[in-house]
Amino acid sequence: MKKSPSERLLFGGFVISAVFIAMIYGIASAWWGWFPAPQVGLAHRTWLDVSTNWKNDLGLEPTRHLVPPNDTGDVSPDRGYYLAPGATQQPGYILIAGLSDDQATSEHVVRMFGANGDEVHRWPIKYDEFDPDIPPQNVMLHGMEVFEDGSVVTTFDTGNAIARVDACGETMWSVRGGFHHTITRSGDGGIWTWEGEDLVRLDEDTGAKTVSLNLRNDIIAANDGEQRAIFDMRTNEPQEADGVLSYLDDPFHPNDVEMLRPEMAGAFPMFEAGDLMFSLRELNLVAVVDPQTGILRWWQHGPWLKQHDPDFHADGTITIFDNATGTGRSRIRRIDPQDGAMTVEFAGSDDVPFYTWRRGKHQYLPNGNVLLTNAEHGKVLEIDPQGRVVWSRDMVWDETHNLIITEARYVSETFFDAGLPTCSVVADVQ
Template identity: 35%
Template sequence: MSRYALIYLGVLVCLAYGYAIGRHEVFPHAWIETVRSEIRYLRNDLSDGVERFLVPYTPSDASGFAPAAPGRYAFGSTPAIRTGDGAVAGYRALMGSFDFNPPGHAIVLLDAGNAVRHVWRLQEEVADGGPEVRPDANKFPHGMEILPDGSVVFAYDGGASLQRFDVCGTRMWRLPGRFHHSVTLDADRRHVWTLLDAEGSEPDPSIDVASRRFLVRVALDDGEIERRISLRQIMDANPGIDILGLHQTDLEERYEWRGDAFHENDIDPLPRELADAFPRFEAGDLLLSMRSLDLVFVLDPDDLAVKWWRIGQVRRQHDPDWQPDGSITIYDNDMHRGPLRIVRIEPENYRASVLYEGRRHGAQTWFRGRHQRLPNGNLLITVPQQGRVLEVAPDGALVFELLNRYRPQPGRNLLVSEARWLPLDYFDFEEFPSCES
């Protein structure tokens, strides 16, 4: 065989193996991804801190988008929006990173005309006895509750606190700790439930990992923890239902946990107004999601009994929600396999159906994700890894689309962790204060 033929064959082998690395994630895919990630983080730390929050997405049809009117707020570029017939009138609140100058984390409220009505700028400060506070460039807002008085309770991925800000962004209280993913109003409307990792302390390998992960009930008035439930307590209270121990490796004299053994990412108390639609559950029961286990389950927070569970109906899911018709809907990321789906399950008989297929609109996000079923049956869907928000009618028609644009880089949007629809009479006041002071 000639030297040129050997070179040609070698090139073909390299190309084929390169394809296999990308397509099937074989060695050294993990190393390559680590290097790419470190380069991206280095670029982030040497720039304005926005690199980690940029995601690639270009719509196949860019016609009809218009920038949201910024109101009195200084944006480099506001989100771009296009609407069609059938979008539900109301406010739309967006949590994520936005193209201010410089870019920053916020909750942005759009009015019914898609203009910016109000902005809560989000930030953290060092708290005595709490975890180290990272720069904004190294954490991302994830988990919010907006209250009728205009205040907000929020957490971060990689943050060091749970906080409540009033309508003008003044801190009302701060609770140190590594709270994450989800903040949801309790059935009594005087507390929120959220998730806590290790109470803000550094992980100790000698402590059981299930004993370091908590469901936490926090008083809205003063930010005090009034209930704390560890995953270990749940496991011990349900010895005949081994749904949380699937990533525990049992050795002869001890056991070990696989990394990220649970990845709890949502906690949703059953509202009183929906309780009649769920005869086997009670108001305040907790609907929980464990991403690493493909698990959704319902927990009685009083006696810690697991009342219902489902594994494997969805893959690496987020955001299970109670619905007025007695069903549970779930944001199915279908990680590394395909576009997202919104799946509906009837807890009485486990019957499942698909309400939305992301394939229709190219909607895909391998992690994070939120959805909300609106009063007319529309679905409001957050697609974080594309920086998009969609509103889809029951027949699949796209009636609202938002791109969280970043001015300097067309084709790359800023992450949005959550979009939420609110009725126009939601707030206790008709006009937002100017907050100029």
């Protein structure tokens, strides 16, 4: 039946009103996180991820593990290991965690290289033996710690396990759980890492959990009052009458925890042996907490941005891997927690580009050199105190891609109790 002009006018007004209301609700839902904005956002992110990484998820090509060698797009065909002529190299071994360069297997490995750049050992990391529920190609080997008996402990991004394997990659113990990012030895038979939002200590011999400190319940709650706002920088406006703030998605992104060892505690009069330093990427926060009370002894937001890997040093300072996300140049910063004095130890240069917008590790070596993990370009380099390259290594996958490196670690020539790890099979003597 044909509508009259007045009916058409009313219907048009209804449609315009509905569109206007939908538009207003769409803006409000995006702003406040109401339905369906989170669901639409999640669907969009999922589609982008699947469309980019479907080959990885089918086990065809490890696209989740591949990165460009540099920011310029100018890829050297002979990239790999480079030792600068006349450079003073720290003697010892370098362990590098990531995906194998063997395109036939694409397994997780920890590789170890000698002073001449040659590989001297590798540990196969068989994730499917620790967790049968997540395809190995969909997790990324991240945290890594090495022991004098030739074994290593590893954690995984987007994985659900932590495990210790012997020199041949055979499982010594494994524990299911959302363990992630760094692992640090405590020096007293334990290792510290993150499990979700818990700072946890595991027995290094068994994997048994001996201490657990929850970020929200044990630390934020203990610092309620004047110090509460240290943690409440990524929150929504209160929606309820009680005024309680709600946290945004991944409000903290914990990525490191390290215990202050007794032999170093004297250099930090503000702290006590056993205190824990942790890093929350999303808050640009590095802090030291008393694990017995949850009370913060020291904290600072920035000037680092999306930082990783804060380390205690014997001179009473702390160094931090400042990703400086979005700036195009990462930095190593040093801060004195007593007076706040800060220096930039290394920021790269035109001759030595240095930028990883996420991930990244650093380690000061006995001779003053620094080992740097440029994760998002798949490169490890050792620099001297003047910022000159001693050596560099691209973890090459193919002509245009490197493999992401999540951890590189130096150990001395005398670190291993029985010499270099080996997996040689000795036949039984009858």
